[in-house]
Amino acid sequence: MLVLGDAHASDPDRRESLLAHYRRLEPEHVLQVGDLECYELPVPTWFVAGNNEEFDTIEALRNGETTGTRSVHLLASTAATIEGVRVAGLSGNxxxxxxxxxxxxxxxxxxxxxxxxxVERAASLSDVDVFLTHEAPTGLLSYGYDPGCEHVDDLLEALSPELCLVGHHHRHREAEIAGTRVVSLAPAWERYYELDPEALALESHEVDSSE
Structure with missing residues (x-):
């Protein structure tokens, strides 16, 4: 399963970087952690909304409307089972x-x-294997201060996922928090990730700029 960080695909070069992953890797399913800004994709993609999106489109997806989109599924305090993996997400910052x-x-x-x-709706979900969030928990990143959000901490405690994937910060970092492996993803133009649905193992690959 292909996993991607922030895309910022309203920029033409960033959009091309995003779509190149789909063409080259030919995934069956994709997970993405926000700032997607591209809502017509070649294969089914489950994502959480970030702080940079087309918010009329996001609002429509929240309401179950899909006009003007293709193969995108918003996880907004909701969950879906993908390749046997129960994936949930908190949209927004x-x-x-x-x-x-x-x-x-x-x-x-x-x-x-x-x-x-x-947050309350997300906390009521059950049997979550992988949790997607645009906002980081505390204890993952530092800029001389901790940019994490305690409400995300609370969700990790409530849901106890095996893996939490984080966007927004455009850097790869890993930590174990509340018994969960938490990974902040590099942006899609720098890295892509592959998730083994059975082991829930995440493998990171740097983008080859020569391709």
Whole structure:
């Protein structure tokens, strides 16, 4: 199973980098951790929304509408079984001033955030093997401060997934947090990853710039 980090595919060069993985690797299924910005893809792709998306499209996908999209499936505090793997996701990023609002009160670009409702709904999921999130938990990354989000920590505690895949930060980092292997993914133009559905082992591959 192909796994990809942030794509930022509204940029033509980034879009080409994204689609090149599909052409060259010919995956059957893909997981992606946000800032996708491309919603017509060659094979079924499950993703969480990031903070850079086309938010009218994301809102439509939240509501089960697929007009103008192809082969994309949004994980927004929902789960799907893919190649026998139960994959769940939390869409959006954290904004302290918006977290306690109902999602219905978010508008425009503020729809990029997750709310307490989204976290509570995600926490109620069961039997999760792999958890996708755009926002990192604490203890994974450092910029002289910890950019992680305690609400993601709470979800790892509640769900106990085998593997958590993180976007947003554009760097590869790994840690074990609350008994879960957590991997921050490099962006799609730098690396791609392959997930073994049986062992839930994740293998990283650097992009060959000569290809």
């Amino acid at each position: 954290y904004a302290p001033t918006k977290y306690d609002l109902p999602r219905s009160e978010l508008s425009g670009g503020r729809r990029r955030h997750f709310t307490h409702e989204d």
